[in-house]
Amino acid sequence: MRKLIIAANWKMNKGPQDTAAFINEFNGLLNGETDKVDIVIAPAFISLPKAQELLASSAVGLSSQNVSDQDSGAYTGEVSVSMLKEVGVEYVILGHSERRTLYGDTDAFINSKLKKTLEAGLIPIFCIGETLEQRESGQLETVLETQIKGGLVGIDAADLTDLVVAYEPVWAIGTGVTATSQQAQDTHVIVRRILADQVGQELADKVRIQYGGSVKPGNANELFSQPDIDGALVGGASLEAQSFCELAQIGAAL
Numbered sequence: 001m002r003k004l005i006i007a008a009n010w011k012m013n014k015g016p017q018d019t020a021a022f023i024n025e026f027n028g029l030l031n032g033e034t035d036k037v038d039i040v041i042a043p044a045f046i047s048l049p050k051a052q053e054l055l056a057s058s059a060v061g062l063s064s065q066n067v068s069d070q071d072s073g074a075y076t077g078e079v080s081v082s083m084l085k086e087v088g089v090e091y092v093i094l095g096h097s098e099r100r101t102l103y104g105d106t107d108a109f110i111n112s113k114l115k116k117t118l119e120a121g122l123i124p125i126f127c128i129g130e131t132l133e134q135r136e137s138g139q140l141e142t143v144l145e146t147q148i149k150g151g152l153v154g155i156d157a158a159d160l161t162d163l164v165v166a167y168e169p170v171w172a173i174g175t176g177v178t179a180t181s182q183q184a185q186d187t188h189v190i191v192r193r194i195l196a197d198q199v200g201q202e203l204a205d206k207v208r209i210q211y212g213g214s215v216k217p218g219n220a221n222e223l224f225s226q227p228d229i230d231g232a233l234v235g236g237a238s239l240e241a242q243s244f245c246e247l248a249q250i251g252a253a254l
């Protein structure tokens with residue numbers, strides 16, 4: 001049985017002050033949900049130390065939204081894995097479609113960041129997903145396969161035991177359009193099959209595959225009830241403590 005993992009991807013929202021307000025409220029709302037589901041918050045880099053301070057006595061995990069593929073040195077504007085570890089980060093979101101389309105993160109670049117993340121003992125939340133055009137022109141499987149194989153190339157299966165994959169159809173991100181739970185389930189089966197090809201069935205059965213794209217309290221129960229959906233990567237609905245907590249409650253109640 002895979003434990004659900006529900007992660008808040010705040011994107012470029014919430015500086016340290018808003019982060020503190022959210023976490024203080026969220027801590028007060030939680031009521032044992034973290035015993036049943038893994039809850040993770042991914043603030044902007046600048047807000048990580050504040051989040052670490054306020055989550056110190058909580059089981060909520062901390063994630064960054066990106067990382068450098070280099071260890072240190074002349075890389076202006078970059079943040080390394082060791083810097084992230086210093087502020088208590090445990091997870092790193094990689095390959096988000098916004099990074100792929102707006103900032104040119106290629107499969108090869110994501111692969112090198114993934115390797116750094118794993119070497120540092122951090123857990124990647126590895127995002128993949130197709131555009132509507134790709135889905136409608138029958139390229140879904142090819143696109144997912146290219147992203148998964150390209151992202152994981154050269155990495156030993158043994159190093160991927162904690163890997164989290166986030167399947168996020170690009171057409172459902174921030175649009176209010178969610179894949180139906182059946183569409184999501186069917187695609188998660190495909191993702192798991194591609195993973196099995198790459199890392200073996202045993203590990204593929206253990207990897208948690210989150211769904212992402214307009215997840216909110218109103219659709220979470222149906223999504224989380226699907227056998228291959230192991231949680232969610234949540235943007236918009238994670239910005240309010242109340243609605244993010246509702247997602248945790250829905251997951252914990254299953």
Ligand code: PGA
Pocket residue numbers: 009168172173174175176212213214215233234235236237
């Ligand atoms: P959304 O974003 O929940 O606002 O659609 C999800 C994501 O981009 O991770």
